[in-house]
Amino acid sequence: MNTFERIYEVVKSIPKGKVATYGLVALLAGNPRLARVVGYALHVNPQPGVIPCHRVVTKNGEVSKSFAFGGENMQRTLLAEEGVEFLEDGRVDMSRFLWRENT
DNA sequence: TTAATGACCTATC
C-alpha cells in the first residue's frame, strides 16, 4: 500500500456531512506530517468522483484557494448539500462537522 | 542521485 493509496482510502472513508483536515488525513494515512503529501495526492486526484476531495479542508476549516476546481463556492456548495454548515467567516464549522473516528 | 515543487502546519515578528 503506497502512501498515496492510503491517503485515498482515508479520504474516501470520510462520511458524508463531515469534513476532514489535511493533517487528520495525513495522521490516519500514517504520518501527521504528510499533510503536504495529502494535498499533493488529492491534487493528482486519479479518481475524481470517487475521492471526495471537497470534504478535505485545512486545519482552520478553510478551503484552499488552489483547490477551487470549480470555484471555492463550488466546494462550499457541495459541503452545504451534504449538511455541513459554514461560519460567517466562510469556513467550515470544524467544531461540529470535523470528521472523527469515534462519533 | 540531485534539485525543485507542493490542495500544509507551526512559530516568530
Added chain:
DNA sequence: CGATAGGCCATTA
C-alpha cells in the same frame, strides 16, 4: 491580526 520564514514528507523531472 497579517505577513514571513522554516520544517516536515513524498512525488516528479
